[in-house]
Amino acid sequence: MEKAGLAEFNVKIVESCLVPPCLPSPRATLYLSNLDNQPLVRTDSNVLLVYEVCENVLPDPAKTIREALSKVLVYYYPVAGRLRKKEDGKLQVECTGEGVLFVEAMVDKSLSVLGDLDQLKPSFKQLLFRFPSNTAIEDVHPMVIQVNHFACGGFVVAVSFQHMVCDGRGVGQFLKGLGEMARGHVKPSIEPVWYRELLKPKNIPVHDLELTKEKIESTSDSWIPLIYKESTQMSLTLDFETVKYVKDGIMLECLDNCTTFEIVAALVWQARTRVLEIPHTQNVSIFFAVDVRRSFNPPLPNGYYGNGVVAIGAQAIAHDVINQPLSYLVNMIKKTKMSLTNEYLISIIDTDQFLLDIYSNQANIILSDWRWLGFNEVDFGSGSPVNICPIYWNENGPNISNGFVFVHSPKRKCDAFKVIVWMPPQEFNLLEIEIEAITNKYVVNGSNY
Structure with missing residues (x-):
């Protein structure tokens, strides 16, 4: 059957x-x-x-x-x-x-x-x-x-x-x-x-920003593993209870609030870096798309349907990504998000200096959060969808080998959410093992409180 x-x-x-x-x-x-x-x-x-x-x-x-x-x-x-x-x-x-x-x-x-x-x-x-x-x-x-x-x-x-x-x-x-x-x-x-x-560019000079040339050049590095030829689009399912244990543990470590996105971003960054066995001195970057509609002054108007996203990234050497506590990576991601000020946005728009080909280095991770885009609310008269999923193909198969997309789980699994990944099956299996090992530490500690 x-x-x-x-x-x-x-x-x-x-x-x-x-x-x-x-x-x-x-x-x-x-x-x-x-x-x-x-x-x-x-x-x-x-x-x-x-x-x-x-x-x-x-x-x-x-x-x-x-x-x-x-x-x-x-x-x-x-x-x-x-x-x-x-x-x-x-x-x-x-x-x-x-x-x-x-x-x-x-x-x-x-x-x-x-x-x-x-x-x-x-x-x-x-x-x-x-x-x-x-x-x-x-x-x-x-x-x-x-x-x-x-x-x-x-x-x-x-x-x-x-x-x-x-x-x-x-x-x-x-x-x-x-x-x-x-x-x-x-x-x-x-x-x-x-x-x-x-x-439209306003040509207002902005100073004292860690702007684009250095950041763009750092997105490509010397170590690029083999391009995946047989990647499969698969998904990790993370239940809310486990994520809550991890979040509670990290907030105790860093004495600060953090979001589910920041937790899971740090989690997949650490787990995937371990799976790829990247040289410990190699720089590893994590990039994520951030909706900046509300970051402008004044904010973009309600109903604006053009691009209101900017990709930003954090970087560390592989040794730190692998060995530092998860709270260390969460703090890096939080600081990166806070750098998206109105002045920074105006500057990159004026200078037309954006991150370039962040997909070229397989050590990088690129994250996108689709949970709040509204796809799960689209109702043609028979109710909202029971499931949504991105799908990417080229002539030879999936065309993203280092992308991660957060989506809602199917309606019948309302106690969890999914992370869509594009990886060879054998490396995906290792990724699941690493994520389970990392989260189990927080679950065990949380259960002892």
Whole structure:
């Protein structure tokens, strides 16, 4: 008998079409900020939203979502346009009104073949339409939506979006608005704000900042292990009780509050560095994306769906990452987050100096927290998704080998959350062992209090 979640399946495309706004939209060329043009977001991001059969089952999810899409694009009309390159290489959006690519597909099995999306099989990439990697940026649609009907009556909505046009929080806002239109709302409850000119360089000199050249150059180093050729997208499940034991122990050590993100970031940084057996004198960096909408003075307006994220990083030699207590790493991460002042943000936007290819050194870790982007609140009329999951593929398989993404666990596992990782299976197994060994110390000590 085939194990649930590990089965292969076939996806048949029923229809593929462009969905334009249902009303005429403005024709204009729109500015993209330096945050939209930073190197790290010149890529696409992808997410699967899983919907089980329920009492309020939609009779035709694809039709419902397609019609709602044409309505929500009246408010998000730039998403129906196309990216264009300027002479200086920067990107902008031409509002053409052409529309979002919409794909309807049928899957020959029930949702049970997906399991909890803890491990992705090659057939899973059929759920998501992606343009070939050599497609010119002018020919890539800012957003693609594929609705997959499963034999059981459940469905999966797969969304691919160009990160240059909107970040994860912006897409979450868009999808929640799409769901509202599908449920009969006249307009989205949050009015979208494009106004990227808010982040135009102001050319105000800022001094005494540990700025970009030194930090950028330090992201690449001499030791780069072999690129993973057979990475698999898998997930770690961390229950809240264990994380609470770790958090309580660390707060006793450092006499300061800390967040779950800071705890788990430190945990995976230490565990993965041990697994890779990195030379002890080697610098090891941890990078994470931070939402800076509220860090500006004044903050970016509610409804802003452009890129409001900046990647920042902390660095230590491998010996310290491996051997120092977890509280040491937590404090490093906390200090790094505190460095994102309004002055620092203005300076990197003005100078257009962002972290470059932080993925090139396999010793680095790159973290992203998807728990608060709103994907788990997207309701097309049959309730919110029972599971969400990022999915990344190139022609040869998953294309991230040092990324970690925090997501909510499936609804039936509400006492935990997941960390999506891309690693060879044998190294993933070692990572689980290391994390268990680290957390067990805190659990045992906590149980003795």
